[in-house]
Amino acid sequence: MKANTLLAAAVAATIAAGAGYWFGQRGHTPQTASAAPEPTKQRKVLYYRNPMGLPDTSPVPKKDPMGMDYVPVYEGEDSAAASASGQVRISTEKVQKLGVRTELASMRTLGQAVRAVGRVEPDERHVHVISPKFEGYVERLHVNVTGQPVARGQPLFEVYSPELVAAQREYAIAMQGTQAMAGAGAEAQAGMKQLAESALARLRNWDLPPEHLAALVKNGEPRRTVTFRSPVGGIVTEKKAVQGMRFMPGEMLYQVTDLSAVWVVAEVNEQDLGSVRSGAAAAVRINAYPDKALQGRVTYVYPTLKAETRTVPVRIELPNPGGLLKPGMFAQVELQAGARTQVLAVPDSAVIDSGTRRIVLVDKGEGRFEPREVKTGARGDNFVQVLEGVKEGERVVVAANFLIDAESNLKAAVSGLGPAASPAPAAPTAVGHKASGTVEAVDAKAGTVTLNHGPVPTLKWPAMTMEFKVANSGLLAHLQPKAKVNVEFVERGAGEWVITSVQH
Structure with missing residues (x-):
């Protein structure tokens, strides 16, 4: 036990x-x-902000009049933190939802297309006029219609001139006298020979055909008529000769134009003239042949400006095989202009222009964006030169700039760029401009309002009447015709102004 x-x-x-x-x-x-x-540790929510960037916050989750959830603002993302660091902070998830896209600031040759209207004209160097240098009569026409194509050396018309016949006889008599005085003294022979040469020189000065003169020298028999031939192959663009008509010395009877090459004279606006230079490539489209793009080059920029249209003519030379281009046709011209050297440039969508300053958002990684004030220069197709503010190789935001503005308190960060930045408020405010005015009209379907507002000092605008869009349909209830309101607005796109707040 x-x-x-x-x-x-x-x-x-x-x-x-x-x-x-x-x-x-x-x-x-x-x-x-x-x-x-x-x-x-779980991040602390400070407050909830309007998803459209309106100056409206809530301590609890809620929805705006359009049914969109208010955006939570976490500790460390408020305006004070952004202002202190000079950066905009957005979570990586929100960056992806906003569709933020960035590109590198890089060196590139800015291309700029200058568009102008023009007309097809004949090459002035290939226009030939046939005008006899003596008085006479049109005896016969070989080419009797305008627009007829002719070949080089083709007979155009025959003329009879008593003066020409008399000059030929003088030469023939002088030649006979020279032969008759073969046994005379040297001085007499020289005088007769000089007389014959003077008569022949007179005929040459009248531009008689070489074969006509050769026959006269050989046979010594004057001809009653003289045949004029086309000096070039081309088109008879003007014909004034009529059979049997009398003409005076220097009177134009025919005009023949060689249209194997033509000019396109474009009217370039005065403000675009500085970027157009000789040798620039040009694309020409003719209304008659919309499927054909003709390539040429600027050969001359005229030195005079047309005061009526404030344009300067620019000449482009084009080959004309088949004679498709007719003088007088209208043409659409696109000139490649711009700087020939490479410059630091960013896409034009990267620049936020408030009217008083130009801002670029530089991607610093991990949802951090640094606003930089930049100085811009020349513009090209979809790119703009940056003179100051951004370095080569830095990434700039080219898409969703406005959404970043609405998602964050960009104004607090940008305020640090000024010479005298004021302290950022505790609650976020919309980045925009303020104006007071009277509502003229409201288009509820289009979501627009016409406002007759006073001066806007932040944009240096005078008083004017203009159309605004509204951030959401709920604002239209406060925007009735003839109502006097105070509004705050932002620039969502180029020339697109959006009202974000309304007060009576």
Whole structure:
């Protein structure tokens, strides 16, 4: 009996020791956990902000009049933090939802297309006029219609001139006298020979055909008529000769134009003239052939400006195979202009222009965006030169700029760029401009309002009447015709002004 009692006591002691050890381990667990790193703390929500960037906050979750959830602002994302660091902070998830896209600021040659209207004109160097240098009559026409194509050397018309016949006879008599005085003295022969040469020179000065003169010298027989031939191959663009008509010296009878090459004279606006230079490539489209793009180059920029249209003519030379281009046709011209050297440039969508300053958002990584004031220069197709504010290789935001503006308190960060930045307010405010005025008209379907407002000092605008869009349909209830209101607005896109707040 005593042995059983001792065995039971030993088992009890063993169980008690095991239980004490187990409870001791449980009691020791908090001390071990306190020594290990603490788990990630859940971020604290400071308040909820309007999703459209309106100056409206809520301490609890809510929806705006359009049914959109208010955006939570966490600790560390408020305006004070942004202003202190000079950066805009947005969570990575929100950056992805906003569709933020960035591109590198890089060196590039800015291309700029200058568009102008023009007309097809004949090459002035290939226009030839046939006008006899003596008086006479049109005896016969070989080409009797305007627009007829002619080949080089093709007969155009024949003329009869009493003056020409008399000059030929004088030469023939002088030649006969020279032959008759072959046995006379040298002085007499020289005089007669000089008379014949003078008569022949007179005929040459009248631009008689070489074959006509050769026949006269050979045979010594004057011809009654003289045939005029086309000096070039081309088109008869003007014909004034009529069979039997009398003409005077220098009177134009035919005009023949070689249209194998033509000019396109484009009227370039005065403000675009500085970027157009000789040698620039030009694409020409003719209304008659919309599927054909003709390539040429600027060969001359005229030195005069047309005061009526404030344009300067620019000449482009084009080949004209097949004669498709007709003088007088209208043309659409696109000139490639711009700087020939590479400059630091960013996409034009990266620049937020408030009217008083130009801002670029530089991506610093991990949802951080630094607003920089930049100085811009020349503009090209979809790119703008940056003179100051951004370095080569930095990434700039080219898409969702306005959404970043609405998602964050950009105004607080941008205020640090000024010479005298004011302290950022505790609650976020919309980035925009203020104006007071009278509502002229409201288009609820289009979501627009016409406002006759006073001066806007932040944009240096005078008083004017203009159309605004509204950030949401709920604002239209406060914008009734003839109502006097105070509004705050932002520029969502180029020339697109959006009212974000209305007060009476």
